[in-house]
Amino acid sequence: DAKTTQPNSMESNEEEPVHLPCNHSTISGTDYIHWYRQLPSQGPEYVIHGLTSNVNNRMASLAIAEDRKSSTLILHRATLRDAAVYYCILRDTAGGTSYGKLTFGQGTILTVHP
Amino acid sequence: DAGITQSPRHKVTETGTPVTLRCHQTENHRYMYWYRQDPGHGLRLIHYSYGVKDTDKGEVSDGYSVSRSKTEDFLLTLESATSSQTSVYFCAISESYSINQPQHFGDGTRLSIL
Numbered sequence: 446d447a448k449t450t451q452p453n454s455m456e457s458n459e460e461e462p463v464h465l466p467c468n469h470s471t472i473s474g475t476d477y478i479h480w481y482r483q484l485p486s487q488g489p490e491y492v493i494h495g496l497t498s499n500v501n502n503r504m505a506s507l508a509i510a511e512d513r514k515s516s517t518l519i520l521h522r523a524t525l526r527d528a529a530v531y532y533c534i535l536r537d538t539a540g541g542t543s544y545g546k547l548t549f550g551q552g553t554i555l556t557v558h559p
Numbered sequence: 560d561a562g563i564t565q566s567p568r569h570k571v572t573e574t575g576t577p578v579t580l581r582c583h584q585t586e587n588h589r590y591m592y593w594y595r596q597d598p599g600h601g602l603r604l605i606h607y608s609y610g611v612k613d614t615d616k617g618e619v620s621d622g623y624s625v626s627r628s629k630t631e632d633f634l635l636t637l638e639s640a641t642s643s644q645t646s647v648y649f650c651a652i653s654e655s656y657s658i659n660q661p662q663h664f665g666d667g668t669r670l671s672i673l
Contacts, residue, residue, distance in 0.1 A: 477658050488649045488664030489602065532601075536658035546592075546617065547651075547662055549601035 449533045454554040457523045465518040465553055467533030472513050477536045480507065480518050481547070482529040489532065489549070492518065528557045562586055563665040565650050571671045578637040580668050582650030584630075591633040592651040592662065593617075593625065595644075602649065608633055609656065640672045 450468040457463040469478070479494040493500055493507045495516075500507040506519040520527055532552040562585030572578055582591060593605040594617075604617030606625040614625050622644060624636045637644055647669050651662040 479658075479661075486666075488651070488666050489662075491661035491663065494659070494661070546604050546607070547602070551601060 449535060449550055451531070451533055451550065451553045453551070454556065456556045456558065457520075458558050459525060460522050463520040463523045463527070463555065463557075465520070465531050465533075465555065466515065467517070468515045469533070469535055470514045472535060473537065475537055478507065478509060478513075478516050479534045479536055479547070480505070481532045481534065481549070482527075483532070483552070484526075484529045489547075492531075494536075523555075523557045525557050525559065528555055530554050563650060563652060563663060565648075565665040565668050567668060568666070569669045571673065572640055573673055574641055575639050578640050578670065578672075580635045580648055580650075580670070582633045582635070582652075582665060584633075584652050586652060586654075586663075587630060588652040588654050588663075589630075590653045590656055591627065592653075593623075593633070593635045594649045594651065595619065595646040596649060596667075597646050605635065605648075642672050644670065645672045646670060 477494055477496050480492040481489040482492050483489045493502050493505050495507045495509055508517045530552040532549050534547055564583045566581045590609055592607045594602040596602045603619045605619055605623050606617050608614045608627040611627055626634045647667045649667045650665040653660045653662045
């Protein structure tokens, strides 16, 4: 599986934008970039995913570099509730049948200050 | 929020005893997964199911068995619990194995084996 690299931790202030980076220099053409987050004492929560184009949803935006070797999750206005561990995950279709396993790395711990 | 209920939420038991964790979903999703989360290892897949009575092993399946007799229930059993199985266990569901389908997670079961 292609590997992702994320900073161990980041800090932000409430109501400010947050840009969470992820490097995936060995990404293949069939890898989708997924982001999940995990709030304290909860299970992981799906945030967003994309292949090549930038993506937006109600939770966040995903900006994907043109060469796809990096991506950035953007929280437009951080709230205290956004304090969580954010995971950048590559999911691959290559090889046909995939049982959908998610491979979680260590993620980025986001702290949001009031 | 996806309708996923894990039970029990917390359990303390002794080495050598059998333990069964239950995952119940109300979404009628075909795929169900059991993960464990440990410090330094992230989430790791134990077993998964792709339909009633259809299950297969994940990456850390030794010491665990699963059963799925109904679409809505996926049971994880530790036949003879060991201290190394102390962990937080998460159940996840998805409509299909497609990498475009997110997985939705329950809130976890914290299991301590003394």
